[in-house]
Amino acid sequence: MGLKLIRNSAWAAVFLIAVSVGVSSVLWYQQADVRTATPAMSVGGDFSLVDTNGNRVTEADFLGKPRAMFFGFTHCPVICPTTLYEASGWLQALGPDADKLTVMFVSVDPARDTPDMLKDYMSAFEDGIVGLTGSQADIDAIVKAYRVFVQKEDPVDGNYNINHTASVYLMDENGRFSGSISPNDEHDVAVERLRKLIAKAEPTPSS
Numbered sequence: 001m002g003l004k005l006i007r008n009s010a011w012a013a014v015f016l017i018a019v020s021v022g023v024s025s026v027l028w029y030q031q032a033d034v035r036t037a038t039p040a041m042s043v044g045g046d047f048s049l050v051d052t053n054g055n056r057v058t059e060a061d062f063l064g065k066p067r068a069m070f071f072g073f074t075h076c077p078v079i080c081p082t083t084l085y086e087a088s089g090w091l092q093a094l095g096p097d098a099d100k101l102t103v104m105f106v107s108v109d110p111a112r113d114t115p116d117m118l119k120d121y122m123s124a125f126e127d128g129i130v131g132l133t134g135s136q137a138d139i140d141a142i143v144k145a146y147r148v149f150v151q152k153e154d155p156v157d158g159n160y161n162i163n164h165t166a167s168v169y170l171m172d173e174n175g176r177f178s179g180s181i182s183p184n185d186e187h188d189v190a191v192e193r194l195r196k197l198i199a200k201a202e203p204t205p206s207s
Helices: 003-021 027-031 079-100 115-122 136-145 187-201
Strands: 048-051 056-058 067-072 102-107 129-133 150-152 162-164 168-171 177-181
Touching (some): 079 102, 102 115, 102 136, 177 187
Antiparallel strands (some): 048 129
């Protein structure tokens, strides 16, 4: 299935979800765009999380390369798998330049998303995407630092959904906010935005 077909199918599913559970809880997927909602200097900061191998990692481990960060959860019905499939396509389109970028998927559902659960989930996507989770305190801290909207819905038969910011955060090699990729951005637009982020991180050739 092509990425464009996945995108179209996903947004059709979002529409059906909106009809069945109420539009207000789904609008965040379409409207939470950090490019205009949040001042650049107030997004980001130190974090301490756990990778899919159970290793503790911090922001310092990722400095030196720009990164694209997406916040979601493994039980997400539509937006998260769609975005991760699209991110896999972005990395493929970047070719060798993909090694100059870190793509990160940060779980906002640490109660269910253990390192093992996240590792299994991430195996469906491009190998270059880093999955991160942690304790509830760890996730609360990074959500606050990155001004991520997270709203857990009431459980139904033990299951629950989490509404969350749908944009992909773009951070430069020094950990500074540099823009975002919106769910409405086309593939080529997203890839070009990533290319520019990578180019800014490369040293200027001496004359």
